[in-house]
Amino acid sequence: MAAPRRLPIDPIAEAKRQWLAHGWTDAAVGMTAVTSIIRAQQLMLARVERTLKPFALSFARYEMLRLLAFTREGRMPMASAIARLQVHPTSVTNTVERLVRDGLVVREPHPEDGRAAMLVLTDDGRELVDRATAALNTEVFREPGLDEGDTEDLVSIIARLRRNSGDFADPKPQPEPL
Known part of the structure; x- marks a missing residue:
């Protein structure tokens, strides 16, 4: 497959310019953030899917297998898998049926x-899943496209976005042992 052609301009920067030109200044930065995150997700998912293709796995199938492999006995209730994967129960059911x-x-x-x-x-x-994880670690996760500091900053910023959107709550502090 041929590499995608690089665009001569950043279309998201151009979209921001258009937002500003149309007087939507109060929404321009937010539009840029949302479309930038969506585009970055597309780029990262494409890398993941290319890496998983030789294993005949989609990312959803990989996530389910990895989730089960992380448990002590390789088993968990279906309801727990649905909650942890944060996807619609029908999607999990379809993924499980294929697995x-x-x-x-x-x-x-x-x-x-x-x-x-x-x-x-x-x-x-x-x-x-162990072979697929080794491939993902080598081909995607070790070098996600940013240096380590930027990657940590990005994860922190996105975690704040997710928490502020109600995706999760900060864990309650545990009491000090007696």
Whole structure:
């Protein structure tokens, strides 16, 4: 696949210029921030998807496998997976169905709730997600496109945006041990 052609100008900077020219000065900086974040997400996701393609994984399938692999026993309730992945339950269900079909995850009855399901990572699923993680670490995560200081600053700024948008709450301080 050919590399995308570089544009002679930054279209987001041009959009800001147009916003200002049309008198939308109070919204120009916000529009620039939103469109910049969306474009950066597109660029990063494209790198991730190129890296995961040889493993026949989408990012959603990878996230589910990695989430299960992080647990002590490679298992968790479906409801917990939905909450942690922060996506619509239907999307998680569709992702899980494909992982089950491919033999990477199995569903088991929940030991305490007959209406709920447990998701269990198979040995094949663990092996695949470990190989995919190694590739992502090498090809994407070690060099995300910014130096380490800028990356840490960006993560901090985006965390504030997410917290201020109600995405999560700061953890409550734990009491000092006696």
